[in-house]
Amino acid sequence: MRLGYFARHRPKMLVLAVAAVLVAGIGAAGPVAADTAPPAGTLETATADPQPTWQTDGIVWALARSGSTVIAGGDFGSIRPPGTSVGDSHQQVRHGVAAFDIATGNPTAFQPDIGGTPFAAASNPSPGECDAAGTGTYVCKEVLRVKTSPDGKTIYLGGDFDHAEGQVRQKLAAYDLATGALVTNLAPSINSRVRAIAVSNTTVYIGGDFTSVNGQPRTRLAAFDRATGALLPWAPTADHTVYTMALSTDGSHVIVGGVFDHINSTTINGIATVDATSGATMPWSSRPVPPRNTAADTYSTVWDLVVDGKTPSTRARTATVRTFSTAALPRT
Numbered sequence: 001m002r003l004g005y006f007a008r009h010r011p012k013m014l015v016l017a018v019a020a021v022l023v024a025g026i027g028a029a030g031p032v033a034a035d036t037a038p039p040a041g042t043l044e045t046a047t048a049d050p051q052p053t054w055q056t057d058g059i060v061w062a063l064a065r066s067g068s069t070v071i072a073g074g075d076f077g078s079i080r081p082p083g084t085s086v087g088d089s090h091q092q093v094r095h096g097v098a099a100f101d102i103a104t105g106n107p108t109a110f111q112p113d114i115g116g117t118p119f120a121a122a123s124n125p126s127p128g129e130c131d132a133a134g135t136g137t138y139v140c141k142e143v144l145r146v147k148t149s150p151d152g153k154t155i156y157l158g159g160d161f162d163h164a165e166g167q168v169r170q171k172l173a174a175y176d177l178a179t180g181a182l183v184t185n186l187a188p189s190i191n192s193r194v195r196a197i198a199v200s201n202t203t204v205y206i207g208g209d210f211t212s213v214n215g216q217p218r219t220r221l222a223a224f225d226r227a228t229g230a231l232l233p234w235a236p237t238a239d240h241t242v243y244t245m246a247l248s249t250d251g252s253h254v255i256v257g258g259v260f261d262h263i264n265s266t267t268i269n270g271i272a273t274v275d276a277t278s279g280a281t282m283p284w285s286s287r288p289v290p291p292r293n294t295a296a297d298t299y300s301t302v303w304d305l306v307v308d309g310k311t312p313s314t315r316a317r318t319a320t321v322r323t324f325s326t327a328a329l330p331r332t
Helices: none
Strands: 002-007 059-066 069-075 078-080 097-101 137-139 143-148 154-159 172-176 194-199 203-208 221-225 242-247 253-258 271-275 299-307 319-326
Touching: 059 154, 069 143, 069 154, 143 194, 154 194, 154 203, 194 253, 203 242, 203 253
Parallel strands: 002 319, 059 143, 194 242, 242 299
Antiparallel strands: 059 069, 069 097, 143 154, 154 172, 194 203, 203 221, 242 253, 253 271, 253 299, 299 319
């Protein structure tokens, strides 16, 4: 197993460029620069300067690649060409999702319409993830995870939105990449954020903050039949947020990462593996994530998992892990 460990104690966002196609520029005018001193209540960002790529007017939370296309998901409302200012005539509207040609860096016609419904509250329930929409009004509409199907034809989006293309889609939606059409048979009712997605030929696995799917108990982990969209019996449990998940090379295990201390009541911190069919906890000998320090209220979070597949004898459990140690991130 290859592990990457990075410690920090203040919440900052790391915005990465994939295939030199996209990085997030937050409200910057050309030349684009890192937003290291944002308005109060907005998370700081770190990025490269200058940026010869298309810019978003908000945060990019997730990237995925399908062939020659890279898809970005996040909390933004427009994209603009490099070297241009906000409001430039070449700026294009996007609703939390944008796609770019890897060879040219130019945007493609794929542009899902993802959104949320404004609601009244005394304060922002999730600063950095939900936006102000007026005095005492907020909206949660971000796309937190983008995944492609094994054949690259279908794009799965998870987050905190509640509609797509004007249709009800609570936290999860799927699109045909070639046509841009919303997949009609995947429209579950999920009661809180979807932050993690893994997709096999037959199954869509999700993780996040939720505790109910289609009115049935699902404690931060759930799965759907890809063909029908039906909720499957697969129901392992995590006691806190699941931020990422990945399938083993042979598809027999689902590796999950997050900020949890228990999976299926088994004590294990931040990273674990469960059976892809039954959801049962599987052996996982590595313990790269330190346990929660209850006295100091500090803990570590696994943000991302990538299956390596280069070591055949352990390929079902070989993964690259990114973790951060923090006391300030959402933990539900």
